[in-house]
Amino acid sequence: MLRIDYNILFTIVNLLILFWALRRFLFKPVREIMEKRADDIRNSFEEADQDRREAEEYKEQCRKQLGNIDEAKKQAEEEARRDAAKEYNRILADARKEAARIIQESKERAAAAADEERRQAESDIVKMIKSAAAKIAESEDDSKMYDDFLREVNQEK
Template sequence: MLEISFWNIAFTVINVLILYIVFRLFLFKPVHKVLEARKADIQKQYDDAAAAQKDAENLKAQYDAQMQAVDKEKEAAIADAKKKASAEYDRIIGSANAESDKIVNTAREKAKAAANEEKRKAEEEIVGMVRDAASKIAESESDAKLYDSFLKKVSDEADAE
């Protein structure tokens, strides 16, 4: 028969309290400290990201202001060039067109060269992956043969006993 005694209940309550204190000291507080540290790190990352975004917005505003100033200077230069003789204007436009064509052609050549280089690298990577896959397949076949010979040897020894 099950007996309920005051001392059993008292010792059980004391044991539970002792376990609670031990858990609180050695489990809950360290875990809480780790969580607080992680929370502080995350908040710092959010703050850093917000500061970086604010800096980027400031730089963008400066860039926009500079672009507007450049546009105004460009318009003033165009107006001044139009006031000059039409021959001078045609010469400048012709020179600018030739230079822009040269830059565009150079950029296209560089882009083609970069694309060819990326293609070559991709081909090298694919060849390497195929080689690795082939070597793994070859290794797996030899491993299977080794495993079969091991099983045969074990079964021969078991039959001998």
Template sequence: MIQINMNLVYTIINLVVLYLLLRHFLIRPVTQIMEKRKQMVEEGFKNAQDMQDQAARMKQEYEEALNGAKQESLRIVDSARRSAKAEYDRIVGEAGDKAGSIIESAKETVRVEREKTMKELQSQIAGLAVASAAKIMSGKGDGQTDSSLYDQFLKETAGETGEGSENED
């Protein structure tokens, strides 16, 4: 059978003691270090996941804020366009009104000047007619002299009135 000698017993005791020492001084600390590292890695993954979730929320908030800002800028631009269009229409309307009043004023001025000129011409014609009549009355009364005075009168009146330009618009 098997023979048990003391060397074998010592070897078994040595192995058990070595196992207990290794377990106490090596395996337990290494296991604890590995456990701590495992917890650190899990915490890192958890923190990374939390950060990723937070980043996704912030991205969503920024996108919503950006869309809101875009909508606000479009509203402001549209409002500015409407305001500019209204101002443009007002300025064009005022310019049209001013132009109309200037044209009416110019027409009135031309009419007044025309009437004034016509009155001046009528008074000059009347003066020339009186002067011609006085010359005819003081003259001899022969037909040729009367005819020459009449021709002279026509020449003077035609020269004074602008060669018969009594056209009215």
């Protein structure tokens, strides 16, 4: 038959006490430390996910702002083009008005010069006719008078 020795019984009791002590003072604190570390790691991952989501939101906001900036730039360029076109048309219209004024003044000067030339020519013709009439009255021969008139006309040219 089996005989149970007290040493075995003490060994079993010692093992149970050792198991309980290890469980109480070693395994439990280690498990708590490991759970705490696992919680810290989970929190780190959650914070990283939150930071990633915030970064993506910020990135999307930046894209929208860049889109708005591009749109504003296009609008500013279009407005500048419109303003430049208006300024170009205004300058062109002013230049055309100035050219028309200069042409009109030139026409007026040319007309005045032509009128002056016409008056001068009329005056010269009147003088020649008077001279011819005076010579006719002085001269007796028509052919001599005609020759004198032609000579005088040729000399005045």
